[in-house]
Amino acid sequence: MKLYDCRTAPSPRRVRIFLAEKGLILPTVQVDLRHGEQLTPAFQALNPWCTVPVLELDDGTAISEAIAVCHYLEAVQPEPALMGQTPAGKASILMWEHRCEVDGFLAVQEAFRNITPGLRGRALTGAEDVAQIPALAERGRLRVQRFFQLLEQRLAESPWVGGPAYSVADITALVAVDFAGWLKLELPPACVHARAWHADASRRPSALA
């Protein structure tokens, strides 16, 4: 197995933290996103969506999309469980993970890619250039703030995002919140539960990944 990664990028960090929690160390290939290595024919052959992470299996199968990579790793190394133990527990975790991705991570990404000068013309991931929409950057910021409120509501009633135990939902939420820092957005002081959760999640050694 081999992981295509980019050390500075938030999206593969989801998998790096997941691996660290499992105690797994994989050979990695650093993909130079800044210089467009993800757009080369060689990389597109691996992942036509032009994103990292990609997990390449020994038979050459390439798995991209962070959540799909996590499902694979959970299947081949079940302990410690990061995706729940029972059908209902798993479903709750996956529900929260998905919410944190779409309404947290993707909202930050939307705000960031539509305003950052260095990403002009690269407002979306993928092979083709797409122009920035400044109004969308503004909307993305509002979405992130709304996400912070929903996270606070959740963490006022649950110790971890996905339920009673640390899980992949916490990983996606942590990566989303830290990515929001790139926009100078942080959990507001009133979000006391979310801030305490963030401190706990950040204290785990895996957060350095």
Next chain:
Amino acid sequence: MKLYDCRTAPSPRRVRIFLAEKGLILPTVQVDLRHGEQLTPAFQALNPWCTVPVLELDDGTAISEAIAVCHYLEAVQPEPALMGQTPAGKASILMWEHRCEVDGFLAVQEAFRNITPGLRGRALTGAEDVAQIPALAERGRLRVQRFFQLLEQRLAESPWVGGPAYSVADITALVAVDFAGWLKLELPPACVHARAWHADASRRPSALA
């Protein structure tokens, strides 16, 4: 178990088709999205994200987000398998399902919600009103067309979206393509493999769900 559904909405159709493929019939509650029933306190208590589908378990646990509902149903009724059989097969299916959701379904939704007069102020799902961005509707349409090309590329080399067998990835792709019809966008004639796949998937009795 009880499914909160909206008969006319594409998002819960993902679960309706999944259930039909499993041969499962659940009691359903129709949520009147047109008149804002998803925004009522009662519904927000069930799902603060204000979306359908929601699967309510017998103990009151509410599972929203279509993919999480599908994971639950697959766990409690494994046959026929709609999410793969091996770790690698499952990961490929989940990778494709996720691509079809984010770059297919969500692209259509973005285009639709940012241009439809009846959705003015409702450009995003969720409790709070959000103004439409016309430029985003236009971008959404381009994203959908790009998605069609990537789907064609995939189906030129694989009989089904997720691999050798029909799976949840086909369900999400089918719902996305049919939802694009609301924008008067369809798979172009040159997408011969994707069109043949669409005809096959639509011929299954589950497609009526």
